[in-house]
Amino acid sequence: MKSSNDNHKAVYMDYAATSPVDPVVLEKMIPYYQVKFGNATSRNHKFGWEAEEAVETAREHVAKLINASAKEIIFTSGATESNNLALQGVVNMYKQKGNHIITCVNEHKAVLDPANYLGTLGYDITFLPVDGQGMIDLAQLADAITPKTILISLMAVNNETGNIYPTAEIGKLAKEKGILFHTDATQAVGKIEIDVDKMGIDLLSLSAHKMYGPKGEGALYVRRKNPRVRLGAVQHGGGHERGMRSGTLNVPGIVGLGEACRLCHTRFKEDFQYISKLRKMLLDGLTKEVDMMVVNSHPEKCVPNILNISFEYIEGESLMMGIDLIAVSSGSACTSASLEPSYVLKNAGLGDELAHSSIRFSFGRFTTLDDVQFTIDSMKRVVKKLREMSPLYELVKEGVDLSTISWSAH
Numbered sequence: 001m002k003s004s005n006d007n008h009k010a011v012y013m014d015y016a017a018t019s020p021v022d023p024v025v026l027e028k029m030i031p032y033y034q035v036k037f038g039n040a041t042s043r044n045h046k047f048g049w050e051a052e053e054a055v056e057t058a059r060e061h062v063a064k065l066i067n068a069s070a071k072e073i074i075f076t077s078g079a080t081e082s083n084n085l086a087l088q089g090v091v092n093m094y095k096q097k098g099n100h101i102i103t104c105v106n107e108h109k110a111v112l113d114p115a116n117y118l119g120t121l122g123y124d125i126t127f128l129p130v131d132g133q134g135m136i137d138l139a140q141l142a143d144a145i146t147p148k149t150i151l152i153s154l155m156a157v158n159n160e161t162g163n164i165y166p167t168a169e170i171g172k173l174a175k176e177k178g179i180l181f182h183t184d185a186t187q188a189v190g191k192i193e194i195d196v197d198k199m200g201i202d203l204l205s206l207s208a209h210k211m212y213g214p215k216g217e218g219a220l221y222v223r224r225k226n227p228r229v230r231l232g233a234v235q236h237g238g239g240h241e242r243g244m245r246s247g248t249l250n251v252p253g254i255v256g257l258g259e260a261c262r263l264c265h266t267r268f269k270e271d272f273q274y275i276s277k278l279r280k281m282l283l284d285g286l287t288k289e290v291d292m293m294v295v296n297s298h299p300e301k302c303v304p305n306i307l308n309i310s311f312e313y314i315e316g317e318s319l320m321m322g323i324d325l326i327a328v329s330s331g332s333a334c335t336s337a338s339l340e341p342s343y344v345l346k347n348a349g350l351g352d353e354l355a356h357s358s359i360r361f362s363f364g365r366f367t368t369l370d371d372v373q374f375t376i377d378s379m380k381r382v383v384k385k386l387r388e389m390s391p392l393y394e395l396v397k398e399g400v401d402l403s404t405i406s407w408s409a410h
Ligand SMILES: Cc1ncc(COP(=O)(O)O)c(C=O)c1O
Pocket: 016, 017, 077, 078, 079, 080, 081, 108, 110, 155, 157, 158, 159, 184, 186, 187, 206, 207, 208, 216, 217, 218, 334
């Protein structure tokens, strides 16, 4: 099915997968590719000093956004690496203390897979379930803690639904029990307020490309006081990043991440208000124009930039093809290569069909009101057309209870 409005430019509604680099960020990065190209660990000449200074300024910007101190920031290649370093680094350092880690079934694969890997090495991993709204139960978390628990790893915001987890409460519980708390805050930093002190966070992963910075750059916050967290390195080499992550620093990438963080900090209120307005417009517009939708994002505890909705009696792939001028995700971008329905939604109790027909709309600083209106109009048109081909939808519209129908051929 082709779009009726093929002249319209493509509209990007997939910011949670990745965001464009802010021009201000790009401008800051460019000199570090050619003019100021030094190696930040070259201690004996100007080129090295210049690069090192830029890296340290970036470290301060990253720290400021999450209320940390610059020395607590370790640069990595992105949140996948940060998560791996957090989980494996804690295990490497604290395995004498215990062998138990608590995480959740709805984490991103970049936590689930390292956790499963540690499981194959003999570590005991608890995957907490989620309720019908995709949220964890704090009482269940408390019950899961044993004297052998060395780490709790729970994300701050879910990448598919945008749901905000009770990070401060988790941090408080972890502190009371003397257990380290890691949070994958890839979808949270720059979107909602994150304060590692107030929230009792010991380790935090973030990624530049989700916040208008470059791809392939990220950071891990590692607490230095109360308690001082130590990690056993995963990648060994020249002893960069206080020995926790060896490898020549990606100076332009780090400069980009720093500038992206500085912008998110200075523009926080403005971005939050504008993006909240876009979300309200999209949700109100779709609610008005399209019936039989299930909103999978939590009604209140959700970031402003993500809206996840299932459209009943519609096949997800046909929907995606129908709205081919609009870039969205069905489930997580990282797993959408497979046709498996989203595990995040299924774990929250959604059936295969609704999980399959889910769309994650995500938007950002550069999304316009026109983009949102075009999305609403396109969804209205395509959903209507697909439903006209759905006998189930017709039956439901006529008031038939589908559960009473016997489908078998006699
Ligand atoms: C919650 C979450 N964690 C981790 C990642 C991986 O981040 P990166 O692409 O920086 O490795 C993503 C990206 O999709 C994510 O959404």
